[in-house]
Amino acid sequence: MRGRVLPILIVLLAIVLFWYAAAIWMNAPWQSMLYARAGLVDVPVQQFVLDSWAQDKPVLPAPHQVFGEIWNAAIAIAPTSRRSLAYHAWITLSGTLFGFVLGTALGIALAVAIVHNDAANRSLMPWIIASQTVPILAVAPMVVVGFGAVGVTGLLPKALISMYLSFFPVVVGMVKGLRTPEAIQLDLLQTYNATPWQVFAKLRWPSAMPFLFASMKVGIAISLIGAVVGELSNNAGGGLGVRLLTGSYNGQTVQIWAALFIAAALAAVLVIAVGVLERLVNARMGARPV
Incomplete structure (x- = not known):
């Protein structure tokens, strides 16, 4: 089982890490514009990264945003609802x-x-x-x-x-x-x-x-x-x-x-x-x- 599962987990982890990195890169221009409109300068890198992963309408949503939407729209809501x-x-x-x-x-x-x-x-x-x-x-x-x-x-x-x-x-x-x-x-x-x-x-x-x-x-x-x-x-x-x-x-x-x-x-x-x-x-x- 280790020989079968471990390679899959390694590839999955690499995809997730690349996805998070790509989300920062693709969401950075809009996040910088939001900071400029709010008059914020010298924002810490950690805060910039977290905000780029938490945008309401990101260019590329982060994995936790996607799975959070799946949870809210598929599990935490009645399956008979048209919003489900x-x-x-x-x-x-x-x-x-x-x-x-x-x-x-x-x-x-x-x-x-x-x-x-x-x-x-x-x-x-x-x-x-x-x-x-x-x-x-x-x-x-x-x-x-x-x-x-x-x-x-x-x-x-x-x-x-x-x-x-x-x-x-x-x-x-x-x-x-x-x-x-x-x-x-x-x-x-x-x-x-x-x-x-x-x-x-x-x-x-x-x-x-x-x-x-x-x-x-x-x-x-x-x-x-x-x-x-x-x-x-x-x-x-x-x-x-x-x-x-x-x-x-x-x-x-x-x-x-x-x-x-x-x-x-x-x-x-x-x-x-x-x-x-x-x-x-x-x-x-x-x-x-x-």
């Missing part, structure tokens, strides 16, 4: 999971069609790749506004944006996974007179499991990004994206950083959850633990 980060995190999580499920299902379906049908392989794959060249910041407003024009608001437009991002790694991973069986294995099943469904269920699908879960870990993370981007285009629905947007409008950098940390922690938890699901599926399938 927990409330907004739940809204973002709902869109993320809904879009991720849709994206994973779509990705698997497209991969199966591509592997088993040469026409689908030739026609679908180029368009799937081309779809990811369109910037999500251009797609999200069109989706939100288009669905809003027909009266569809809330979770669905945001989930569709998440699906648009998350289906691509699943398609690519599953196509690779479904094609991993070697020719000798396929020939063996043909020797046993296996049906196409039996070949898929007994050989291709189990072979694709490592690729599927690797793709899902990527997909769940970018699905969260899609949900946040969707919320930036609809500031009436709530979510971490809305907190980022309102913080940007009001110059509340501490609020922006707190929302970013909550989003990052949420993504980490979701990736870990996919990893736990992977271990459970592998154990169910009789795979040896790594």
